[in-house]
Amino acid sequence: MNTEIVKISADDSAEKYEYAVELLKNNQVVGMPTETVYGLAGNAYSELAVKRIFEAKGRPQDNPLIVHISEFSEIYDLVSEVPDIAKKLSEKFWPGPLTMILPKSEKVPMCVTAGLDSVAVRCPSHPVARNLIKNCGLPIAAPSANISGKPSPTKAEHVFSDLNGKIPLVIDGGESEEGVESTVISLCGEIPKLLRPGNVTLTELEMVCGKVLVDDAVLNPLKEGEKVSSPGMKYKHYSPNAEATILKGDYKSFCDYVNENKSDETYAMVFDGEGENLEVKYFTYGNKNDYRSLSNRLFDCLRELDTIGAKKCFVRCPEENTDDLAVLNRLLRAAAFRVIDLGDKK
Numbered sequence: 506m507n508t509e510i511v512k513i514s515a516d517d518s519a520e521k522y523e524y525a526v527e528l529l530k531n532n533q534v535v536g537m538p539t540e541t542v543y544g545l546a547g548n549a550y551s552e553l554a555v556k557r558i559f560e561a562k563g564r565p566q567d568n569p570l571i572v573h574i575s576e577f578s579e580i581y582d583l584v585s586e587v588p589d590i591a592k593k594l595s596e597k598f599w600p601g602p603l604t605m606i607l608p609k610s611e612k613v614p615m616c617v618t619a620g621l622d623s624v625a626v627r628c629p630s631h632p633v634a635r636n637l638i639k640n641c642g643l644p645i646a647a648p649s650a651n652i653s654g655k656p657s658p659t660k661a662e663h664v665f666s667d668l669n670g671k672i673p674l675v676i677d678g679g680e681s682e683e684g685v686e687s688t689v690i691s692l693c694g695e696i697p698k699l700l701r702p703g704n705v706t707l708t709e710l711e712m713v714c715g716k717v718l719v720d721d722a723v724l725n726p727l728k729e730g731e732k733v734s735s736p737g738m739k740y741k742h743y744s745p746n747a748e749a750t751i752l753k754g755d756y757k758s759f760c761d762y763v764n765e766n767k768s769d770e771t772y773a774m775v776f777d778g779e780g781e782n783l784e785v786k787y788f789t790y791g792n793k794n795d796y797r798s799l800s801n802r803l804f805d806c807l808r809e810l811d812t813i814g815a816k817k818c819f820v821r822c823p824e825e826n827t828d829d830l831a832v833l834n835r836l837l838r839a840a841a842f843r844v845i846d847l848g849d850k851k
């Protein structure tokens with residue numbers, strides 16, 4: 506299959522979307538820009554489209570998809586009840602990078618939710634994603650548009666590099682602004698529970714919901730046989746080919762460790778302004794004190810490691826505060842939970 510890339514911008518007319526809309530209505534799948542990461546879009550009501558999504562990505566069958574809508578009102582088709590807290594959260598964070606898990610309606614096929622009786626719903630803020638969904642008049646199932654296990658795509662060219670030949674179209678709507686996937690919150694239990702951190706932070710959620718539980722899998726590897734709340738958390742994720750290791754501690758200890766332990770094709774991922782005294786090549790992945798700048802460049806840096814053929818990468822560890830959970834959560838998985846604490850020698 507030939508994979509086309511078509512650029513669409515916020516103020517393009519409906520005609521620009523016609524080809525993509527036709528594909529989606531015919532149960533084909535399409536690379537779609539969103540503000541979090543690029544999604545692999547398909548008609549959420551079509552078992553064939555959903556099957557194509559799983560096949561193109563090589564996604565395990567038990568990992569459910571997020572369904573995207575263009576307006577809050579469309580949620581009523583997808584879920585069997587809309588609690589007040591869902592309304593409040595949507596007023597504050599939609600359109601935007603928040604996914605809510607709610608009891609599913611009959612209309613949502615089981616293949617979308619991987620057999621669960623709940624469904625994940627999000628209204629993205631990216632104007633091209635919203636227009637596409639609106640013009641289709643369908644809810645759109647869309648996981649991240651990467652090959653399963655690889656870092657998520659934040660640029661159309663990332664999608665092309667993973668899925669070239671497997672899908673007919675990638676819509677290029679520019680670089681994803683947020684750079685990490687949406688925050689996922691479950692509203693199925695008595696107390697809301699954070700299943701995946703994203704750029705809507707725990708603090709922001711607590712301001713609307715009061716108490717919010719944090720799923721154990723957010724910052725910890727799963728224990729043998731443990732039941733997961735968010736099936737996506739159990740898989741190897743976001744991984745570059747290089748063996749990544751997170752080093753906790755101050756910058757001086759980081760440099761000493763990397764310089765002593767470097768071998769061929771070793772790289773470092775450090776914060777803006779760092780790099781001095783390192784005897785290996787390095788990338789900067791953002792401002793240490795600004796989690797949004799870190800999330801923005803994270804996946805691009807992880808993909809860059811593959812492009813240049815890195816074999817090892819040592820990564821500076823972001824602060825463990827509630828705002829930075831998203832970056833740390835992705836890095837821990839990219840590094841398969843390899844973390845070395847160097848202590849603080851300041």
Ligand code: AMP
Binds near residue numbers: 570623624625737
């Ligand atoms: P992705 O779209 O690839 O970023 O992954 C979607 C994430 O949402 C995965 O980690 C899923 O486990 C999670 N998810 C989707 N639907 C549900 C659901 N019904 N219950 C719990 N987690 C879900």
Ligand code: MG
Binds near residue numbers: 648649657
């Ligand atoms: Mg994903």
